Amino acid sequence: MVVLAGVSVIVFSLVHLVPGDPVRLALGTRFSQESYDALRERSGLDQPLIEQFFGWLGRALTGDLGVSFRSGETVTSLIAERLPATLTLAFASILVALLIAVPLGTISALRPRSIIDRFATVISQFGISVPDFWMGIVLILVFAGTLGWLPSGGFVPIGEDPLEWLQRLVMPAVVTGVVSGSVITRFVRSSMLEALGSDHVRTAQAKGLPTRQVFTWHVLRNALLPLVTVTGVQLAYLLSGVVVVEIVFSWPGLGQLALQAVQARDYPVLQGAVLLFALVFLVINLVVDLLYTAIDPRIRR
Amino acid sequence: MTGEPVLEVEDLRVRLRTPRGPADVVNGLTYRVGQGETVAVVGESGSGKSVSVLALLGLLPARVATVTGRALLQGEDLLTMSPSRLRQVRGPGAGMVFQDPMTSLNPVLTVGRQIVEGLRAHSDMSKAVARRRAAELLGEVGLPDPEGALDRYPHELSGGMRQRVVIAIALSNSPALLIADEATTALDVTVQAQIIDLIATLQADHGTGVIWITHDLGVVAGIADRVLVMYGGRCVEDGTVDDVLEHPAHPYTRGLLGSLPDLAAPVGPDGEVPDLTTVPGLPPPPTDLPPGCVFWPRCPVRADPRCETEQPPLAVVGPGSGGLEHRAATWCTEGEAPSAGSPAAGASSRAGGPAAGATSGADGPEGGGR
Numbered sequence: 001m002v003v004l005a006g007v008s009v010i011v012f013s014l015v016h017l018v019p020g021d022p023v024r025l026a027l028g029t030r031f032s033q034e035s036y037d038a039l040r041e042r043s044g045l046d047q048p049l050i051e052q053f054f055g056w057l058g059r060a061l062t063g064d065l066g067v068s069f070r071s072g073e074t075v076t077s078l079i080a081e082r083l084p085a086t087l088t089l090a091f092a093s094i095l096v097a098l099l100i101a102v103p104l105g106t107i108s109a110l111r112p113r114s115i116i117d118r119f120a121t122v123i124s125q126f127g128i129s130v131p132d133f134w135m136g137i138v139l140i141l142v143f144a145g146t147l148g149w150l151p152s153g154g155f156v157p158i159g160e161d162p163l164e165w166l167q168r169l170v171m172p173a174v175v176t177g178v179v180s181g182s183v184i185t186r187f188v189r190s191s192m193l194e195a196l197g198s199d200h201v202r203t204a205q206a207k208g209l210p211t212r213q214v215f216t217w218h219v220l221r222n223a224l225l226p227l228v229t230v231t232g233v234q235l236a237y238l239l240s241g242v243v244v245v246e247i248v249f250s251w252p253g254l255g256q257l258a259l260q261a262v263q264a265r266d267y268p269v270l271q272g273a274v275l276l277f278a279l280v281f282l283v284i285n286l287v288v289d290l291l292y293t294a295i296d297p298r299i300r301r
Numbered sequence: 302m303t304g305e306p307v308l309e310v311e312d313l314r315v316r317l318r319t320p321r322g323p324a325d326v327v328n329g330l331t332y333r334v335g336q337g338e339t340v341a342v343v344g345e346s347g348s349g350k351s352v353s354v355l356a357l358l359g360l361l362p363a364r365v366a367t368v369t370g371r372a373l374l375q376g377e378d379l380l381t382m383s384p385s386r387l388r389q390v391r392g393p394g395a396g397m398v399f400q401d402p403m404t405s406l407n408p409v410l411t412v413g414r415q416i417v418e419g420l421r422a423h424s425d426m427s428k429a430v431a432r433r434r435a436a437e438l439l440g441e442v443g444l445p446d447p448e449g450a451l452d453r454y455p456h457e458l459s460g461g462m463r464q465r466v467v468i469a470i471a472l473s474n475s476p477a478l479l480i481a482d483e484a485t486t487a488l489d490v491t492v493q494a495q496i497i498d499l500i501a502t503l504q505a506d507h508g509t510g511v512i513w514i515t516h517d518l519g520v521v522a523g524i525a526d527r528v529l530v531m532y533g534g535r536c537v538e539d540g541t542v543d544d545v546l547e548h549p550a551h552p553y554t555r556g557l558l559g560s561l562p563d564l565a566a567p568v569g570p571d572g573e574v575p576d577l578t579t580v581p582g583l584p585p586p587p588t589d590l591p592p593g594c595v596f597w598p599r600c601p602v603r604a605d606p607r608c609e610t611e612q613p614p615l616a617v618v619g620p621g622s623g624g625l626e627h628r629a630a631t632w633c634t635e636g637e638a639p640s641a642g643s644p645a646a647g648a649s650s651r652a653g654g655p656a657a658g659a660t661s662g663a664d665g666p667e668g669g670g671r
Contacts, residue, residue, distance in 0.1 A: 199399060199405045200406055200408070204418075206358060206397040206471075207418070207473075208390070208393070210388065218407050221409055296408070296409055
């Protein structure tokens with residue numbers, strides 16, 4: 001709660017520190033002083049900043065994030081509109097990331113300095129350093145352009161057309177998944193190596209346990225903690241919208257919404273979005289902490 | 302004293318691949334452990350003690366370790382058996398207790414689970430039966446409230462209690478051989494004594510052969526039947542406890558014994574205590590062993606020209622006792638050689654060298670011979 005309060009102060013100040021006048025932008029190039037003042041008053045921008053802040057905060061606490069300067073829709077409905085696309089992409093990406101990272105990281109750890117390990121290092125280095133928009137554009141050129149297998153972008157709710165939903169999801173999910181997966185792979189490798197080298201694994205082997213059991217219960221089980229942490233961080237990042245990828249694939253997610261709000265100086269929308277991102281981070285951290293206690297008895301009290 | 306052999310190790314060698322080239326960490330170790338017998342392996346850190354037993358059970362990473370020789374556990378060679386057979390042997394054939402009870406248990410699994418999985422890996426007992434057996438085992442190793450302890454996690458137990466759990470795991474499948482790798486080093490002295498008593502009792506009850514790896518000569522005197530002194534990956538002296546501790550023949554063994562604090566030593570007028578004697582220097586790096594006697598670079602004696610150039614064979618140095626020879630790998634046996642306390646000792650022991658080599662040659666390859 002304290003964190004959230006702090007975040008709201010920072011968000012509010014930052015947004016208002018950015019140069020640019022939303023009213024002017026909303027009115028276009030030709031307007032009268034009266035209409036300018038009227039809109040300014042209607043949006044509450046004529047009041048002192050402190051009052052604006054507490055007014056906004058009070059309403060935010062009741063779930064009212066205000067009304068967009070640009071479209072006149074409520075911020076909550078704007079966010080709700082974008083949420084399905086963002087959730088879909090975030091969870092699909094994390095799935096792709098884990099599908100890449102866990103096997104690749106595990107094999108690398110089991111055979112350090114082998115060809116597969118070197119290959120994995122190169123791949124993850126590639127995934128981390130190659131810009132995601134470039135990867136997105138290349139995918140679009142190949143699969144949507146040359147091969148024509150997949151649509152180049154957009155989002156269709158799963159309820160409308162599951163096949164179309166999947167087709168449109170594949171490419172953006174792969175791009176963000178590869179990036180997150182590259183980061184996670186390295187964590188999996190190092191935590192797995194650490195678990196493999198620990199004394200209790202030797203004890204387990206000395207008991208005469210089958211290799212698979214040693215691996216599942218004494219290596220994987222113990223490498224889970226760092227994996228959960230890094231997955232949580234990546235998921236939070238994905239949920240707060242991957243702006244560049246959303247734009248490349250015209251994906252109507254929260255990142256796009258926030259970017260448009262910045263460009264239009266649409267304070268209520270921007271504030272609402274950033275507050276939501278902060279909330280997402282907090283919730284995910286909470287979930288990660290809860291998972292910790294489930295995974296590691298030493299943390300239980 | 303020596304029953305049926307449980308374990309017979311012949312010319313065990315371990316070579317590790319290291320970034321600085323191959324390291325010969327165990328060089329031709331030959332010994333046997335009888336039923337109900339305790340063999341102590343002593344030596345300082347880096348002498349190859351732990352590696353030599355980890356190699357027996359195939360617990361060294363195969364990528365870096367090459368193990369050769371023979372190690373017959375109840376007649377079956379551990380070093381050539383298939384991985385699946387080796388897995389079956391770990392547990393019922395040989396159990397192992399490790400040095401640090403703080404790290405040798407899995408922190409995220411309950412004590413009960415860690416015992417039960419060991420039991421169930423070697424029999425088809427049901428979970429409930431295995432759990433009951435686990436509680437019995439915990440009771441046997443002296444854990445208070447064994448039923449309750451099953452659901453505890455390792456971090457909820459003290460070091461001594463954890464080591465008891467590790468022992469319970471090692472003993473859960475009634476192994477013919479128990480390997481205790483510095484099993485009491487990380488524990489308080491009182492707990493150490495309890496653990497030693499515990500293992501001795503369990504050994505007497507089950508007739509288990511025990512390999513006790515330690516650098517604590519006090520422990521050796523208390524529990525071992527036989528002693529094997531390791532240095533630079535070689536056995537430099539072996540024999541019964543009495544022979545080795547009372548009449549050490551190798552300069553290194555003498556050095557080790559000399560570095561024990563003498564509690565009876567007179568305390569100075571200011572209450573000052575005499576300095577501890579040490580063996581100066583460090584063991585040679587296993588990547589670069591000296592060509593002659595491994596102890597030569599640190600040896601205070603160096604009584605023979607061959608010390609520097611020629612490896613001394615493991616040769617009989619005393620009459621032995623209990624049907625067991627007392628052997629040492631050194632060219633310098635004068636002075637405290639038990640067979641001859643006379644000034645002629647040097648000559649006689651040198652003359653005895655080749656003959657003794659022939660005798661010990663009968664029961665296996667020479668330690669360190671190439």
